[in-house]
Amino acid sequence: MQKIYNPEKNTWADILERPTQTVADIENVVLDVFNDVKTNGDDAIKQYTEKFDKVSLDSILVSEEELENAKQLVSQELKDAIVLAKSNIEAFHAVQKTDKVSLETTKGVNCWQEKRPIQKVGLYIPGGTAPLFSTILMLAVPANIAGCNEIVLCSPPNKEGKINPAILFTANLCGVTKIFKVGGIQAIAGMTFGTNTIPQVYKIFGPGNQFVTVAKQLATKFGVAIDMPAGPSELLVVADDTANPSFVASDLLSQAEHGKDSQVILVSTSKKLIEQVEIEVENQCNLLPRKEIAEAAIANSKLIYIESDQEALELINEYGPEHFIVCVEDEDFYIDNIMNAGSVFIGNYTPESAGDYASGTNHTLPTNGYAKQYSGVNLDSFMKSMTFQKLSAEGIKNIGNAIEIMADAEGLQAHKNAVTLRLKSLSDIT
Amino acid sequence: MQKIYNPEKNTWADILERPTQTVADIENVVLDVFNDVKTNGDDAIKQYTEKFDKVSLDSILVSEEELENAKQLVSQELKDAIVLAKSNIEAFHAVQKTDKVSLETTKGVNCWQEKRPIQKVGLYIPGGTAPLFSTILMLAVPANIAGCNEIVLCSPPNKEGKINPAILFTANLCGVTKIFKVGGIQAIAGMTFGTNTIPQVYKIFGPGNQFVTVAKQLATKFGVAIDMPAGPSELLVVADDTANPSFVASDLLSQAEHGKDSQVILVSTSKKLIEQVEIEVENQCNLLPRKEIAEAAIANSKLIYIESDQEALELINEYGPEHFIVCVEDEDFYIDNIMNAGSVFIGNYTPESAGDYASGTNHTLPTNGYAKQYSGVNLDSFMKSMTFQKLSAEGIKNIGNAIEIMADAEGLQAHKNAVTLRLKSLSDIT
Incomplete structure (x- = not known):
């Protein structure tokens, strides 16, 4: 040291x-896989699984039977530990729920902010020597509390075409909707574009090697959000x-x-x-x-x-x-x-x-100095906040003139007109 | 229709x-400007301002005198409208403040979450025919409520080397720290890398043409966050x-x-x-x-x-x-x-x-279907949430064994050992 x-x-x-890390040289590989998966869907997924994971799979969707088997294969001791961890993670993320924020900013002008779940999220869990079931707890638990409809998980199969039982047990315990035996770039591409088998998602979470990292970065170019840069x-x-x-x-x-x-x-x-x-x-x-x-x-x-x-x-x-x-x-x-x-x-x-x-607490955290501007994964990572407003006749009367003046100064007459018409209709009434 | x-x-x-929108063809232009600004700093900024904005400036920093002049040039009517709008925007974003969230998840295990401001933020305001002073309200007001230390604003000068007085008036009113007469790609590059004059920022907000959009996207590759894709x-x-x-x-x-x-x-x-x-x-x-x-x-x-x-x-x-x-x-x-x-x-x-x-409410909102996974700009856009935890001796005794079992199952012995050592020291005491 x-x-x-x-x-x-x-x-x-x-x-x-x-x-x-230099990633420029692998960007082309990633782009090729993306284009292939976009065009050829499940066929491309299958082909890359054969190439990279050295296994040919009839079905990439983990079956009920596989989930049942996994439950038998995980020791009771480990199950208990996972359940204890889940309970703490659940409790700490549940208290992060925020109420609707509401304010009458001017008499007759009611504004509020509400958070709603991101409907479809994808979780990536790497394979390799260490089966990172703990990361499933960190991602699927808050996704469930947020109320995400569809929680898709991708993880690479081993050479026998299997996923570690601790991963399957934890995913099932935490309410993951569908688990796919797909890894690497092709998993991220599959969740980005959707295939006949893998649903398209709106946001992708989870760690991975440099290929997965670059793939997640590329996914953002196709309109998918990611948890954070890695x-x-x-x-x-x-x-x-x-x-x-x-x-x-x-x-x-x-x-x-x-x-x-x-x-x-x-x-x-x-x-x-x-x-x-x-x-x-x-x-x-x-x-x-x-x-x-x-x-x-x-x-x-x-x-x-x-x-x-x-x-x-x-x-x-x-x-x-x-x-x-x-x-x-x-x-x-x-x-x-x-x-x-x-x-x-x-x-x-x-x-x-x-x-x-x-x-x-969550263990998916900003590295590389990103703590300066990014939050770690938390309940809000699985939601987006929306604003609402309703003006009464009195409300538009109170702020209408200010809007007209500002819209005019910005040269946006139609914006002004939308207010003028309403104010006029109200002065016609009274 | x-x-x-x-x-x-x-x-x-x-x-x-x-x-x-096809942006691939302008990516190279943007990358060239970025590389130039990264290497040559203010000199490159000056050169691109001459090239794109057709004006040569001695100083790109807006002076106190210019701010004073701007105040005189904006009509009282517009000032009043801006002040009214600011007051509503301020009120609605202030109520979005969240308290520290705290929970003892297990006896002796105290976890909490707090939000802290992003220290340095950059706001981009386009030039052109419509002076978008309203966007300054939407960005600088919440940045101030969040407590950001440094709020930098860049906006292109016109051919006389000036920025619209309504923009200067609003920026000054809303507590922008420094205003720079710099626009386009070079403004985003300047805030990404920092120059002798322009501070480097951690997150960039604001609208712009397709060059600015691509520049903001590129900025994320250099570790800067952006409000949202445009x-x-x-x-x-x-x-x-x-x-x-x-x-x-x-x-x-x-x-x-x-x-x-x-x-x-x-x-x-x-x-x-x-x-x-x-x-x-x-x-x-x-x-x-x-x-x-x-x-x-x-x-x-x-x-x-x-x-x-x-x-x-x-x-x-x-x-x-x-x-x-x-x-x-x-x-x-x-x-x-x-x-x-x-x-x-x-x-x-x-x-x-x-x-x-x-x-x-805020008018910086997700377009292009991004409302599926992105929030509009709100108070939290200017903060990041951090977690804290403190375990007592009792706390580590209560969850230590579960951690050991899980770390062991993930093949991470050093993670396990960090707990084992502590548990051992406690059993030695008692």
């Missing part, structure tokens, strides 16, 4: 630079001597094991803590099954000593971490003043893992 | 198709015999005068009303200064007769109009069941112009 002491402000940008996962911990170095090290490593491009930063006002954490990281890392990945990520990581909390805060806001752990004596200083972070974890007993799985 | 009677459902997609403005009116045909016609025309590619649709369960509106549109259109534009848009527009309200509703939800006017006897049916619309205007005395200018 790189240790950096009291970096000058003009070096912050370099120090905080994230691992770069980047490698990252964690920043601010800690002082009140922090437990062994806990801090375990949190840094839990982020580092995600991928070689994960970024891990410790900011501290204590040189002693930095030394302790460094030793702990080394010791703990050696015991991990994903040691190789964690080591590579740790090699790029930084331990930054900064003298004052104020300057540390500025640096952290400049970085805008996805996950932000606060283990300091004066935690309120950071809690109150952090402006850019995806999710904040406070104190010695709040590992990032808690939010990753079971505390109730 | 095209009249269509009881269209079959399988023809809806064709009937409701929007005017298409398309031509549109209006759908549903009306029956309780509607005033002259009012309906005036609303259709107020949309049609925006541009030749504006789309205007009337859906009605009354053939009589359709005939009446058609005549009224013709009569009123002849009186408009922007007659030529309105006529072109009207030529593409549709009058659709549908027998039942239920089917009309389905068609409207399929279309997802930006503006949706409801002038029918049973208005609650449409209000309660509309799922996809940007903003809804109810009754004979609620012209679209009301929401365009002064009722209090």
